[in-house]
Amino acid sequence: xxxxxxxxxxxRPHADDGRSRGSAGDDRSRKRTTxxxxxxxxxxxxxxxxxxxxxxxxxxxxxxxxxxxxxDVATGAGHTAGAIxxxxxxxVVAADISPEMIDTAATAYDGVLGVVADAExxxxxxxxxxxxxxxxxxxxxxxPEAFVAxxxxxxxxxxxxxxxxxxxxxxxxLATFLNGIERLRDPTHVRHRSVSRWRGWFADAGLSxxxxxxxxxxxxxxPWVERTSVPPDRRRELEARFAGAxxxxxxxxxxxxxxxxxxxxxxxxxxxxxxxxx
Amino acid sequence: xxESLMDIICCPMDKxxxxxxxxxxxxxxVLAGTLVCTECGERYPxxxxxxxxxxxxxxx
Numbered sequence: 001x002x003x004x005x006x007x008x009x010x011x012r013p014h015a016d017d018g019r020s021r022g023s024a025g026d027d028r029s030r031k032r033t034t035x036x037x038x039x040x041x042x043x044x045x046x047x048x049x050x051x052x053x054x055x056x057x058x059x060x061x062x063x064x065x066x067x068x069x070x071x072d073v074a075t076g077a078g079h080t081a082g083a084i085x086x087x088x089x090x091x092v093v094a095a096d097i098s099p100e101m102i103d104t105a106a107t108a109y110d111g112v113l114g115v116v117a118d119a120e121x122x123x124x125x126x127x128x129x130x131x132x133x134x135x136x137x138x139x140x141x142x143x144p145e146a147f148v149a150x151x152x153x154x155x156x157x158x159x160x161x162x163x164x165x166x167x168x169x170x171x172x173x174l175a176t177f178l179n180g181i182e183r184l185r186d187p188t189h190v191r192h193r194s195v196s197r198w199r200g201w202f203a204d205a206g207l208s209x210x211x212x213x214x215x216x217x218x219x220x221x222x223p224w225v226e227r228t229s230v231p232p233d234r235r236r237e238l239e240a241r242f243a244g245a246x247x248x249x250x251x252x253x254x255x256x257x258x259x260x261x262x263x264x265x266x267x268x269x270x271x272x273x274x275x276x277x278x
Numbered sequence: 279x280x281e282s283l284m285d286i287i288c289c290p291m292d293k294x295x296x297x298x299x300x301x302x303x304x305x306x307x308v309l310a311g312t313l314v315c316t317e318c319g320e321r322y323p324x325x326x327x328x329x330x331x332x333x334x335x336x337x338x
Contacts, residue, residue: 069286093283097336102328113280115287116330123290123322123331 074137078105
Protein backbone atom coordinates (compact mmCIF):
# COMPACT_ATOMS: atom_id res chain seq x y z
CA UNK A 1 0.00 0.00 0.00
CA UNK A 2 1.23 3.48 -0.77
CA UNK A 3 1.27 5.89 2.12
CA UNK A 4 2.74 8.70 0.09
CA UNK A 5 -0.41 10.74 -0.11
CA UNK A 6 0.41 13.87 1.82
CA UNK A 7 -1.57 16.89 0.69
CA UNK A 8 0.01 19.14 -1.90
CA UNK A 9 1.38 22.47 -0.76
CA UNK A 10 1.91 23.84 -4.27
CA UNK A 11 -0.44 25.81 -6.48
CA ARG A 12 -2.48 22.88 -7.60
CA PRO A 13 -5.71 24.09 -9.19
CA HIS A 14 -8.80 23.72 -7.06
CA ALA A 15 -12.45 24.63 -7.22
CA ASP A 16 -13.50 28.04 -5.93
CA ASP A 17 -15.29 27.48 -2.67
CA GLY A 18 -16.70 30.99 -2.55
CA ARG A 19 -14.77 32.09 0.51
CA SER A 20 -12.65 35.25 0.48
CA ARG A 21 -9.45 34.82 -1.37
CA GLY A 22 -8.76 37.45 -4.03
CA SER A 23 -7.36 40.35 -2.02
CA ALA A 24 -5.17 38.21 0.15
CA GLY A 25 -2.98 37.12 -2.72
CA ASP A 26 -1.14 33.95 -3.48
CA ASP A 27 0.21 33.26 -0.03
CA ARG A 28 -3.18 33.19 1.64
CA SER A 29 -4.59 31.15 -1.22
CA ARG A 30 -1.80 28.65 -0.85
CA LYS A 31 -2.44 28.29 2.88
CA ARG A 32 -6.11 27.70 2.24
CA THR A 33 -5.23 25.18 -0.40
CA THR A 34 -3.09 23.36 2.09
CA UNK A 35 -5.87 23.18 4.65
CA UNK A 36 -8.49 22.21 2.11
CA UNK A 37 -6.35 19.61 0.47
CA UNK A 38 -5.59 18.09 3.83
CA UNK A 39 -9.32 17.83 4.31
CA UNK A 40 -9.77 16.32 0.88
CA UNK A 41 -6.86 13.94 1.29
CA UNK A 42 -8.18 12.91 4.67
CA UNK A 43 -11.59 12.18 3.17
CA UNK A 44 -10.12 10.18 0.35
CA UNK A 45 -7.72 8.48 2.70
CA UNK A 46 -10.35 7.20 5.02
CA UNK A 47 -12.96 4.73 3.98
CA UNK A 48 -15.63 5.47 6.52
CA UNK A 49 -17.55 8.60 7.37
CA UNK A 50 -16.72 10.90 10.24
CA UNK A 51 -17.79 9.45 13.55
CA UNK A 52 -19.95 11.26 16.06
CA UNK A 53 -18.88 12.28 19.51
CA UNK A 54 -19.05 9.28 21.83
CA UNK A 55 -19.36 6.86 18.93
CA UNK A 56 -15.72 5.98 19.17
CA UNK A 57 -16.05 3.91 22.33
CA UNK A 58 -18.89 1.86 20.82
CA UNK A 59 -16.90 1.42 17.65
CA UNK A 60 -13.82 0.19 19.53
CA UNK A 61 -16.05 -2.16 21.55
CA UNK A 62 -17.62 -3.61 18.42
CA UNK A 63 -14.25 -4.08 16.68
CA UNK A 64 -13.03 -6.08 19.70
CA UNK A 65 -16.32 -7.91 20.40
CA UNK A 66 -15.32 -11.26 18.86
CA UNK A 67 -12.15 -11.59 20.92
CA UNK A 68 -11.72 -14.14 23.68
CA UNK A 69 -9.02 -12.10 25.33
CA UNK A 70 -8.42 -8.37 24.84
CA UNK A 71 -5.86 -5.86 26.08
CA ASP A 72 -6.45 -2.15 26.62
CA VAL A 73 -3.13 -0.26 26.61
CA ALA A 74 -2.90 2.97 28.66
CA THR A 75 -6.40 2.34 29.97
CA GLY A 76 -6.48 5.38 32.27
CA ALA A 77 -9.68 5.17 34.28
CA GLY A 78 -10.66 2.04 32.36
CA HIS A 79 -13.48 3.33 30.12
CA THR A 80 -12.26 1.49 27.05
CA ALA A 81 -11.54 -1.75 28.93
CA GLY A 82 -15.05 -1.51 30.40
CA ALA A 83 -16.59 -0.95 26.95
CA ILE A 84 -14.76 -4.00 25.57
CA UNK A 85 -15.95 -6.14 28.49
CA UNK A 86 -19.49 -4.81 27.95
CA UNK A 87 -19.23 -5.86 24.28
CA UNK A 88 -18.97 -9.45 25.52
CA UNK A 89 -15.23 -10.19 25.60
CA UNK A 90 -14.75 -12.76 28.41
CA UNK A 91 -11.23 -11.70 29.47
CA VAL A 92 -10.14 -8.06 29.37
CA VAL A 93 -6.71 -7.00 30.61
CA ALA A 94 -6.22 -3.30 31.36
CA ALA A 95 -2.64 -1.98 31.34
CA ASP A 96 -1.42 1.43 32.45
CA ILE A 97 1.84 2.96 33.60
CA SER A 98 0.13 4.31 36.74
CA PRO A 99 -0.69 1.91 39.62
CA GLU A 100 -3.38 4.37 40.82
CA MET A 101 -5.10 4.29 37.44
CA ILE A 102 -5.02 0.50 37.38
CA ASP A 103 -6.52 0.37 40.85
CA THR A 104 -9.33 2.72 39.71
CA ALA A 105 -9.96 0.79 36.48
CA ALA A 106 -9.98 -2.66 38.06
CA THR A 107 -12.29 -1.48 40.85
CA ALA A 108 -14.70 0.34 38.52
CA TYR A 109 -15.08 -2.43 35.96
CA ASP A 110 -15.81 -5.84 37.36
CA GLY A 111 -13.86 -8.63 35.71
CA VAL A 112 -11.24 -6.32 34.17
CA LEU A 113 -7.76 -7.56 35.11
CA GLY A 114 -5.28 -4.78 35.88
CA VAL A 115 -1.55 -4.86 35.13
CA VAL A 116 0.90 -1.99 35.62
CA ALA A 117 2.92 -1.93 32.42
CA ASP A 118 4.87 0.20 29.95
CA ALA A 119 3.20 0.47 26.52
CA GLU A 120 6.54 0.22 24.74
CA UNK A 121 7.73 -2.89 26.66
CA UNK A 122 4.61 -4.95 27.20
CA UNK A 123 4.85 -7.77 29.75
CA UNK A 124 2.78 -10.22 27.71
CA UNK A 125 3.80 -13.28 25.73
CA UNK A 126 3.61 -13.33 21.92
CA UNK A 127 0.11 -13.94 20.48
CA UNK A 128 -1.57 -13.45 23.87
CA UNK A 129 -4.58 -11.41 22.67
CA UNK A 130 -7.05 -11.44 19.81
CA UNK A 131 -7.76 -7.76 20.28
CA UNK A 132 -5.72 -4.79 21.51
CA UNK A 133 -7.11 -1.29 22.02
CA UNK A 134 -5.44 2.03 22.74
CA UNK A 135 -7.66 5.09 22.98
CA UNK A 136 -6.44 8.70 23.05
CA UNK A 137 -3.18 7.96 24.85
CA UNK A 138 -0.45 7.26 22.32
CA UNK A 139 0.56 10.92 22.01
CA UNK A 140 2.07 10.46 25.48
CA UNK A 141 4.38 7.69 24.22
CA UNK A 142 7.94 8.79 23.44
CA UNK A 143 8.57 5.81 21.12
CA PRO A 144 5.36 5.06 19.18
CA GLU A 145 7.18 2.74 16.80
CA ALA A 146 8.19 0.49 19.71
CA PHE A 147 4.61 0.60 20.98
CA VAL A 148 3.14 -0.48 17.62
CA ALA A 149 5.73 -3.29 17.32
CA UNK A 150 4.77 -4.52 20.79
CA UNK A 151 1.06 -4.46 19.90
CA UNK A 152 1.78 -6.55 16.78
CA UNK A 153 3.84 -8.99 18.85
CA UNK A 154 1.17 -9.65 21.50
CA UNK A 155 -1.64 -9.91 18.92
CA UNK A 156 -2.43 -13.38 17.62
CA UNK A 157 -2.51 -13.78 13.80
CA UNK A 158 -5.65 -12.11 12.44
CA UNK A 159 -6.16 -10.22 15.72
CA UNK A 160 -7.64 -6.72 15.81
CA UNK A 161 -5.92 -3.48 16.82
CA UNK A 162 -8.43 -0.72 17.68
CA UNK A 163 -6.56 2.57 17.81
CA UNK A 164 -7.66 6.14 18.49
CA UNK A 165 -5.52 9.21 19.01
CA UNK A 166 -5.26 12.90 18.31
CA UNK A 167 -3.38 13.51 15.10
CA UNK A 168 -1.80 16.42 13.24
CA UNK A 169 -2.23 17.34 9.57
CA UNK A 170 0.47 16.23 7.15
CA UNK A 171 1.42 19.88 6.63
CA UNK A 172 4.52 20.56 8.75
CA UNK A 173 3.57 24.13 9.68
CA LEU A 174 0.08 23.18 10.88
CA ALA A 175 1.48 20.19 12.77
CA THR A 176 4.01 22.44 14.52
CA PHE A 177 1.25 24.91 15.43
CA LEU A 178 -0.90 22.24 17.09
CA ASN A 179 1.94 20.49 18.92
CA GLY A 180 3.21 23.89 20.06
CA ILE A 181 -0.05 24.90 21.72
CA GLU A 182 -0.48 21.42 23.24
CA ARG A 183 2.98 21.67 24.79
CA LEU A 184 2.34 25.17 26.17
CA ARG A 185 -0.83 23.91 27.76
CA ASP A 186 0.75 20.68 29.05
CA PRO A 187 4.57 20.43 29.12
CA THR A 188 4.29 16.62 29.37
CA HIS A 189 2.70 16.52 25.93
CA VAL A 190 5.02 14.55 23.66
CA ARG A 191 3.67 14.88 20.12
CA HIS A 192 0.61 14.25 17.99
CA ARG A 193 1.69 12.38 14.88
CA SER A 194 0.13 12.46 11.43
CA VAL A 195 -2.11 9.65 10.17
CA SER A 196 0.46 8.75 7.52
CA ARG A 197 3.16 8.33 10.21
CA TRP A 198 0.88 5.99 12.16
CA ARG A 199 -0.02 4.07 9.01
CA GLY A 200 3.66 3.72 8.19
CA TRP A 201 4.42 2.27 11.63
CA PHE A 202 1.41 -0.06 11.36
CA ALA A 203 2.60 -1.31 7.97
CA ASP A 204 6.16 -1.84 9.26
CA ALA A 205 4.79 -3.96 12.12
CA GLY A 206 2.61 -6.08 9.81
CA LEU A 207 -0.69 -4.49 10.79
CA SER A 208 -3.02 -3.76 7.89
CA UNK A 209 -5.58 -0.99 8.15
CA UNK A 210 -9.13 -2.19 7.58
CA UNK A 211 -11.06 0.95 8.42
CA UNK A 212 -10.18 4.46 9.46
CA UNK A 213 -11.70 7.88 9.88
CA UNK A 214 -10.86 11.31 11.26
CA UNK A 215 -13.10 13.61 13.24
CA UNK A 216 -12.63 16.96 14.90
CA UNK A 217 -12.70 16.87 18.66
CA UNK A 218 -14.19 20.23 19.77
CA UNK A 219 -12.40 21.90 22.69
CA UNK A 220 -13.81 24.70 24.87
CA UNK A 221 -10.76 26.85 25.49
CA UNK A 222 -11.26 28.00 29.12
CA PRO A 223 -11.93 24.59 30.71
CA TRP A 224 -9.12 23.17 28.56
CA VAL A 225 -6.49 25.52 30.05
CA GLU A 226 -7.99 25.23 33.53
CA ARG A 227 -7.73 21.43 33.56
CA THR A 228 -3.93 21.61 33.44
CA SER A 229 -3.65 24.80 35.55
CA VAL A 230 -1.71 26.69 32.90
CA PRO A 231 0.28 29.47 34.63
CA PRO A 232 -0.29 33.12 33.53
CA ASP A 233 2.89 33.49 31.45
CA ARG A 234 2.13 30.39 29.39
CA ARG A 235 -1.52 31.46 29.05
CA ARG A 236 -0.38 34.75 27.54
CA GLU A 237 1.88 32.88 25.12
CA LEU A 238 -0.96 30.50 24.22
CA GLU A 239 -3.32 33.38 23.51
CA ALA A 240 -0.65 35.06 21.39
CA ARG A 241 -0.19 31.86 19.38
CA PHE A 242 -3.93 31.58 18.74
CA ALA A 243 -4.14 35.30 17.84
CA GLY A 244 -1.31 34.88 15.35
CA ALA A 245 -2.54 31.59 13.92
CA UNK A 246 -2.14 31.30 10.16
CA UNK A 247 -5.41 31.26 8.17
CA UNK A 248 -4.98 27.60 7.35
CA UNK A 249 -4.78 26.81 11.08
CA UNK A 250 -7.88 28.93 11.83
CA UNK A 251 -9.76 26.92 9.18
CA UNK A 252 -8.49 23.48 9.99
CA UNK A 253 -8.58 23.73 13.79
CA UNK A 254 -11.87 25.68 13.70
CA UNK A 255 -10.46 28.42 15.93
CA UNK A 256 -13.29 30.65 17.23
CA UNK A 257 -12.48 33.95 18.93
CA UNK A 258 -14.42 36.82 20.45
CA UNK A 259 -13.48 40.07 22.21
CA UNK A 260 -12.10 38.11 25.17
CA UNK A 261 -9.85 35.92 23.03
CA UNK A 262 -10.06 32.27 22.06
CA UNK A 263 -13.42 30.58 22.73
CA UNK A 264 -12.98 27.18 21.15
CA UNK A 265 -11.03 25.15 18.64
CA UNK A 266 -10.80 21.54 17.45
CA UNK A 267 -8.15 18.86 17.50
CA UNK A 268 -8.33 16.19 14.78
CA UNK A 269 -8.48 12.61 16.03
CA UNK A 270 -8.10 9.41 14.06
CA UNK A 271 -9.93 6.15 14.71
CA UNK A 272 -8.29 3.17 13.02
CA UNK A 273 -9.01 -0.54 12.92
CA UNK A 274 -6.11 -2.72 11.84
CA UNK A 275 -5.52 -6.46 11.77
CA UNK A 276 -2.41 -8.56 12.39
CA UNK A 277 -1.12 -10.74 9.55
CA UNK A 278 -2.66 -14.20 9.42
CA UNK B 279 -4.04 -10.80 40.59
CA UNK B 280 -5.93 -13.75 39.18
CA GLU B 281 -3.65 -16.71 38.66
CA SER B 282 -5.01 -17.17 35.15
CA LEU B 283 -2.91 -14.15 34.20
CA MET B 284 0.19 -16.34 34.58
CA ASP B 285 -0.69 -17.85 31.16
CA ILE B 286 0.09 -14.59 29.38
CA ILE B 287 2.30 -12.34 31.49
CA CYS B 288 6.05 -12.36 31.00
CA CYS B 289 9.14 -10.34 31.83
CA PRO B 290 8.85 -6.96 30.05
CA MET B 291 12.60 -6.95 29.40
CA ASP B 292 13.39 -10.35 27.87
CA LYS B 293 9.84 -11.75 27.50
CA UNK B 294 10.67 -14.95 29.40
CA UNK B 295 8.25 -16.70 31.75
CA UNK B 296 7.70 -15.53 35.31
CA UNK B 297 7.55 -17.58 38.48
CA UNK B 298 4.96 -16.67 41.10
CA UNK B 299 5.88 -16.32 44.78
CA UNK B 300 2.76 -15.83 46.91
CA UNK B 301 2.84 -13.89 50.20
CA UNK B 302 -0.88 -13.43 50.67
CA UNK B 303 -3.96 -14.64 48.83
CA UNK B 304 -7.70 -15.15 49.13
CA UNK B 305 -10.06 -17.53 47.31
CA UNK B 306 -10.02 -15.45 44.16
CA UNK B 307 -6.62 -13.90 43.74
CA VAL B 308 -3.08 -13.28 44.85
CA LEU B 309 -3.05 -10.16 47.01
CA ALA B 310 0.66 -9.84 47.62
CA GLY B 311 3.71 -11.57 46.23
CA THR B 312 6.49 -11.40 43.69
CA LEU B 313 6.87 -12.38 40.05
CA VAL B 314 10.41 -13.52 39.25
CA CYS B 315 11.81 -13.77 35.74
CA THR B 316 13.05 -17.31 35.07
CA GLU B 317 15.75 -15.92 32.77
CA CYS B 318 17.16 -12.64 34.16
CA GLY B 319 15.96 -13.03 37.76
CA GLU B 320 14.34 -9.56 37.83
CA ARG B 321 11.69 -9.35 40.57
CA TYR B 322 8.30 -7.67 40.02
CA PRO B 323 6.01 -6.95 42.98
CA UNK B 324 2.32 -7.77 43.35
CA UNK B 325 0.77 -5.19 45.69
CA UNK B 326 -2.91 -4.85 46.64
CA UNK B 327 -3.64 -7.59 44.12
CA UNK B 328 -2.06 -5.73 41.20
CA UNK B 329 1.11 -6.94 39.46
CA UNK B 330 3.60 -4.16 38.70
CA UNK B 331 5.40 -5.27 35.55
CA UNK B 332 7.06 -1.97 34.75
CA UNK B 333 10.69 -2.41 33.68
CA UNK B 334 12.98 -1.75 36.68
CA UNK B 335 14.16 1.60 35.22
CA UNK B 336 10.55 2.86 35.39
CA UNK B 337 9.67 1.74 38.90
CA UNK B 338 9.98 4.15 41.85
